[in-house]
Amino acid sequence: MKNLNVFSVFSSLNGEVNLYHQGSQATFLRLAGCNLSSCNWCDTSYALKETDGKERTIEDVASEIKRFDNSIITITGGEPLLQEEAVMDLINYLGNSFVFSIETNGSIVPRLVGGRRNVSLVMDWKLFSSGMESKMNLDAFSSLTDQDFVKFVVKNREDFEEAVWMKSILKDSSGCEAKFVFSPVIGELKPSTLASFFEEYEVKDAILNLQLHKIIWENSPIER
Numbered sequence: 001m002k003n004l005n006v007f008s009v010f011s012s013l014n015g016e017v018n019l020y021h022q023g024s025q026a027t028f029l030r031l032a033g034c035n036l037s038s039c040n041w042c043d044t045s046y047a048l049k050e051t052d053g054k055e056r057t058i059e060d061v062a063s064e065i066k067r068f069d070n071s072i073i074t075i076t077g078g079e080p081l082l083q084e085e086a087v088m089d090l091i092n093y094l095g096n097s098f099v100f101s102i103e104t105n106g107s108i109v110p111r112l113v114g115g116r117r118n119v120s121l122v123m124d125w126k127l128f129s130s131g132m133e134s135k136m137n138l139d140a141f142s143s144l145t146d147q148d149f150v151k152f153v154v155k156n157r158e159d160f161e162e163a164v165w166m167k168s169i170l171k172d173s174s175g176c177e178a179k180f181v182f183s184p185v186i187g188e189l190k191p192s193t194l195a196s197f198f199e200e201y202e203v204k205d206a207i208l209n210l211q212l213h214k215i216i217w218e219n220s221p222i223e224r
Contacts, residue, residue: 001093002086004061005053007032007046007078011068015213017181018074018101019120019147022212026072026101027065029090034079036105039132041153041185047078058089065094074101081108088112091119105132109140114148121148123178125170127162129155129185141170144178151181151209155188160197167206183209 007030014024030044032053046052065073073094080087081104091100091113100119104110106126113119121144126132130153141150150170152163163182170176182203184194191210198208 001058001089002083003055003057004029004083004086004090005032005050006030006056006061007053009061009064009068011070013213013216014072014074014101015211015216016103016122016183017149017151017207017209018122019149020072020099020101022209024072025070026074027068027070029061029065029073029075031075031078031080031083031087033082034077034105035082036079036107036126036132036135039105039126040130041155044077053078058086058093061090062093065098071098072101073098074103076103079105079108081110081113084108084110084112091116104140105135106140107132107135107137109137110143114143115145121178122151122181123148124151124153125163125166127152127154127159127166129159138170138174141176141178142174144176146177146179148178149181150176150178151183153183153185154194154197155185157197160194160201164201164203180206181209182206183211186211186214 010028014026032047033050034048037048080102103122106124154160167180
């Protein structure tokens with residue numbers, strides 16, 4: 001089994017939308033290293049470099065995860081799919097007593113983790129304001145199932161219009177079966193404004209997501 005490059009392991013509430021519900025108690029595995037190191041909306045810049053992490057064995061990471069006694073495991077980063085083979089080793093090692101939510105940035109096609117009963121992917125489609133729109137990989141989204149999510153982080157009306165357009169493309173042309181989520185950029189777009197966009201554009205088949213951890217703990221890092 002391959003080792004994992006780990007930034008941290010900790011227990012907290014799921015702040016983002018996922019298959020196992022916002023507000024659920026979960027063990028977080030934050031991996032180090034990301035291939036999109038200049039996204040405007042990154043809120044974990046402390047885990048972007050591979051050197052930010054520590055190489056650990058699957059057995060060691062699994063042992064720490066088990067100590068928190070949570071059945072929900074949220075794997076985030078960094079970018080977890082840069083270490084997909086090792087992530088898959090961990091999932092197999094921990095087994096079906098756990099469920100896994102994997103947060104990924106939309107630039108990498110999942111080859112191993114997708115389509116599994118106890119694994120759900122939350123995949124970002126980076127909009128224009130993120131500066132990373134050109135890095136999105138349509139093939140990554142076509143692999144998503146009905147237990148996965150596509151998340152749009154929205155700064156303004158232009159982002160919202162782009163997201164609505166991309167939702168149609170992903171849903172109708174790319175075979176994407178995921179649920180769609182719109183999330184406001186904290187400090188840039190009021191949740192009430194985003195809600196008004198939903199009404200104005202008559203978006204019926206999507207979810208409005210707020211980052212629960214930022215509401216509860218404001219600007220404190222989730223690894224507090």
